[in-house]
Amino acid sequence: MYTKRIFPIAGVLKWTRRHILLFIVLAFIPVFLFDVLGLKWLHVPWLPLGVLGTAVAFIVSFKNNASYDRLWEARKIWGGIVNASRSWTIMVKDFINNDHTDKDRTEEEIQAIKRELVHRHVAWLTALRYQMREERPWEMHLKSKRSNIEFRASKYRVCEDVEDLEGAIKSYISEAEYKEVLAKGNQASQLLGIQSRRLKELMNLGLIEDFRHMEMTNMLVEFYTLQGKSERIKNFPYPRQFATLNYLFVWIFILLIPYGIMEEFESFGEKILGLLSKHEERSSLMHVTQEAIAKHFVWFSVPFSALITWVFYTMEAIGE
Template sequence: MYTGKVYRLFDMARWTRFETLLLIFIIIIWVSAYYFLDLDWFKIPWTPLALIGTAVAFVIGFQNNAVYGRIWEARKIWGGIVNTSRTFGVYVKDMLSNEHTKENVPQEVIDKEVKAITYRHIAWMTALRHAMRQQKKWETTSNHKTNREWGIKPPEKETTLEEDLKPYLSTTDLDYVLSKNNHQTALLYLQSNHIKSLKDQGVIWEFSFLELEGLIKELFTLQGQTERIKNFPYPRQYATLNHYFMWLLLLLLPMAIVPQFIEIGKEISENHPFFGSIFIWFSIPIYTAVAWMFHTMERIGRTGENPFEGTSNDVPISTISRGIEIDLRQNLGEDKNQIPVQFPENHGVQF
């Protein structure tokens, strides 16, 4: 997620420079044809073009609203993961005790169980963020040259899931989790089984067990919600047709703008012949500005379709997960020097 104070115009211009150069090339070709070949009779009335422009503006607005809804829903889901994780960590630390055991369990054993459950929850978040970063065939935004040239990647692209899970799981748990297709679901199964075994020993009171199981249920719900966004793309019929409609408008627009500038140039020629003869060339910056706005708004919509793809405008799930981990491990009383630091920003981007 881009965290700069202002999304600088320079950055936006650099991000869209290849498309901008293409738009400039298109309008120069049209202006040159009109200027040198005397094609001022070849034009399109503004009325049909205005209708096309209105339709394109409508579908771009619809796309951007829908995409923003996907991003905002994804952020709310991960906000729920933050709250539920903190609650789970507090409950686990406070609810494991000797109060209802038949035989006294050493405190160091209880502390070990608390740490195992807490670390398994951190492993669940790690597996979930890795699953969200797996690229789907419709996630193509990160492949664009202007998104790759910065050379920045989310942490999940730098390490493997197994490497990230090793610090938090026993060898038996790690082998079990990696043998399953849905690693995060496997971790919640292990979590539930572990809590049940502690309930059977009396380390967890039955009512406390129900509270913890309710939190695991909530984690399953949040996991399912974030997987739904990941696995169901923005409908292709809207995204694809929107892209084609936008380019249809941009390709037809010169046949209305350039003749209009020719007519204005003829009026100017009555008093200022030289300026009137070159006025047609002023259509280049006007067309470029209008076309750039339409194209950039459409591209912004395409960029935000997949909020977990791993681009600079995504929900920063890696940063969120690491923040929760820091909170949980501090709650265990671990030394700050033993706790991983927050993932660094890169070019003002959080992942």
């Protein structure tokens, strides 16, 4: 998580520099055709474009809303995992003891059991973390797009890219368990299954009292629920049909904008020319310069169009 108040603006510009260039080119095309090649009929009326713009703003804002909600829900789930892990630690510490055993264990044995349960929980956390870092088809673009690769390279070091899951969890569980866990599909689920089996054994040995065993099993059910929720967020992206159409609508709007904006600037150029012809008491040089500007006023639409298209594009892109 980036933690400054806002990203430095230079960074944002650098990150989107390829698109900025593209938008300048897109804005340049109609002006070139109009003013240099003389295609005076090249116009799109602004008003219907405005309604389209409002509709696009609606759906983009709706998408950003949905994507913020997903982010917030993901954060809640992770917070829930933190809370449940703390509670698990308390339970392990206070519920395992010699109170109901036939044959008392030494303090060291008890400590070893507690350590084992906590370590296996860390292994579960690790497995879940790796699972969340796996790539999905709809995330491809996040990694493969050049701008992102550069950005990540310069800023982050994702530890999941450096060490693999096998190495990361090996130290937390026994050799036998390690083999059992890696043999089948979902490692995190396997680990919770082992925890459950182990709790059962401990209860049979009298190290956990009957009701407290049920409490701890309930905590495992809670872990399953949290894991399932994480997987749901991970595996169910913003519905693709919505995403595709949003993407199309924004690009349709972006492609039309320069033509609509050029028209507005062109009318302005006309008006300024009219103004200038009336106020002829101005100094000659000034007047000539201004007239030249007015005649080619339409060129000012290039940066303006690029700015507007950039805003709409970026608005759509952050929600992804």
